[in-house]
Amino acid sequence: MSDANTAVTELSVEDLTSIMRSSAGEDESVDLDGDILDSAFTDLGYDSLALLETVARISRDHGVELGDDVLDDVETPRDLLAVVNRAIAAA
Amino acid sequence: MQPTPSPPSPSPAPRGVALLFPGQGAQQHLMAAGLYHAHPPFRRLVDEVFEVWGAEGAALRADWLSGSPDVDLDGVHRAQPLLFAVDWALGRLVLDWGVRPAALLGHSVGEVAAATLAGVFTLEEAAGLMADRVAHIASAPAxxxxxxxxxxxxxxxxxxxxxxxxxxxxxxxxxxxxxxxxxxxxxxxxxxxxxxxxxxRALSPFHSPALAPAARAALPALSRLPLRAPRLALHSAYTGGPLSPDEARDARFWAGQPAAPVLFGPTLDALLGTGELLLLEAGPGQGLTALAKRHPAVGTGRSTARAMLPARARGDASDLRTLRTAVEALAAEGWPVPDRLPVAAPASTP
CATH class of the missing domain: 3.30.70.250 (Malonyl-CoA ACP transacylase, ACP-binding)
Known part of the structure; x- marks a missing residue:
């Protein structure tokens, strides 16, 4: 049962992409098509504030607590997924 | 028989280059230090800035390149002059390659670097202006x-x-x-x-009325400078568009900047409305590049945004790699670029 829960709440790249899209405004343009896993967030148009907004939405939607220092070593979506899923697994 | 090679198709006119200069908050520990170590043309330009700062220039350089700076790099005494030095030297580097930019646009202190490149101030005058500005801002409330x-x-x-x-x-x-x-x-x-x-990253209330007294105090020294009309299209994030010769020669305009709001987003929007551009961020980090990438004109590919430095200072190899990417973007448009850039030694890769 707990395995099933973990599978449900683990953040997938599709979840992340959808959250990143929803954090951008309608008047903004973000291109998250294709393989973004190893793209730098800045190349995708996400600066540190936009990334914090993304993390805040992940915390809210997935009920996981992420500290402010979580982004110190995060440069790509792959990095962020690893950090978030570690926190989810530890919860 | 070998087919004769077809003559090269005429390359389309290159897109105009707009240089973007970041301001307060973009400073980083060891920003552009990799270029200073490994790219002599950049080193000469930054040293030229420190030279005109005199004795203070040596202290600025020492704190910039130090693992443990004597003075907080986020405070006005270090952040402002070092941002100016890195922004100006990167912009000057591009001009020295033979690129004539269609526009210069700076954020906050980045606009002073842009104005200096456009000839409103000489480098010596800019150093004097910056030193005076820093002294007045330092006496403002935290x-x-x-x-x-x-x-x-x-x-x-x-x-x-x-x-x-x-x-x-x-x-x-x-x-x-x-x-x-x-x-x-x-x-x-x-x-x-x-x-x-x-x-x-700021310890002073930049671009708020709390700096109005500092702005007023900067007026006398600025009024004594022979301000010149810009020789390059200088777009201002304070007016939202290109500066007219009269605006650029108005001492009150420059004195007031630390207390006035920076309308970078709307100004970039207007600039991107003028045509297809290659935006190059000439300064530390990639904050302005990230903002530009969200603009529909860049998202659709009509315009492109590239940074000359990495998002975070990560050592010499990463600085050199990012500069190379920017040079390749210029070359792809048909702009002149340097024949050779230093290649980072594999050993210096972190």
Missing amino acids: GGMLAVHAAADDMAPYLHSDVVVGAVNAPRQVILAGSEEPLAESEARLRAAGFTCRRT
């Missing part, structure tokens, strides 16, 4: 800047006489500015209301 993921129009309930919108960076990114206590109070209310906030 304060800061707070980036908020929100539209400027949503900020009204969180503003008062001492907390204002100090910068509009994008449709959903504003910077509030003010003295420390009232700013902290606004921050607490914003966080409670669910806004994502992040303190910008």
Whole structure:
């Protein structure tokens, strides 16, 4: 049962992409098509504030607590997924 | 028989180059130090800036390249002159390659670097102006800047006489500015209301009325300078468009900047409306590049945004790799670029 829960709440790249899209405004343009896993967030148009907004939405939607220092070593979506899923697994 | 090679198709006219210069908050520990170590043309230019600063220039360089600076790099004494030095030297580097930019646009102190490259000030005059500005701002009350993921129009309930919108960076990114206590109070209310906030690296209330006395105090020295009309199209984030010769020669305009709001987002929007551009961020980090990439003109590929330095200072190899990417973007448009750039030794890869 707990395995099933973990599978449900683990953040997938599709979840992340959808959250990143929803954090951008309608008047903004973000291109998250294709393989973004190893793209730098800045190349995708996400600066540190936009990334914090993304993390805040992940915390809210997935009920996981992420500290402010979580982004110190995060440069790509792959990095962020690893950090978030570690926190989810530890919860 | 070998087919004769077809003559090269005429390359389309290169897109215009717009140089973007970041300001307060973009400074980083060891920013551009990799270029200083490994790219002699950049080193000569930065040293030229430190030279005109005299004895203070040596202290600036020492703190910039030091693992443990004597003076806080985020404070006005270090952040402002070092941002100017890196911005100006990167911009000068591009001009020296033979690129004639269609526009220069700076954020905050980046506009002083842009104006110096455009010939409004000489390098010596800019150093004097910066030193004077720093001295006046240092005597202002402590304060800061707070980036908020929100539209400027949503900020009204969180503003008062001492907390204002100090910068509009994008449709959903504003910077509030003010003295420390009232700013902290606004921050607490914003966080409670669910806004994502992040303190910008600043210890002074830039672009808020708390710096009005510092702005007034800077006027006498600026009034003595022979301000010149820009020789390159100088777009101002304070007026929202290209500066006219009269605006550029107005000492009050330059003196007032530290206390006036920076409308970078709307100005970039207007600039991108003038045609297809290759935007090059000439300064530390990739903050302005990230903002530009969200603009529909860049998202659709009509214009392109590239940074000359990495998002975070990560050592010499990463600085060189990023500069190379920017050079390749220029070359792809048909702009002149240097024949050779130094290649980082594999051993220096972190």
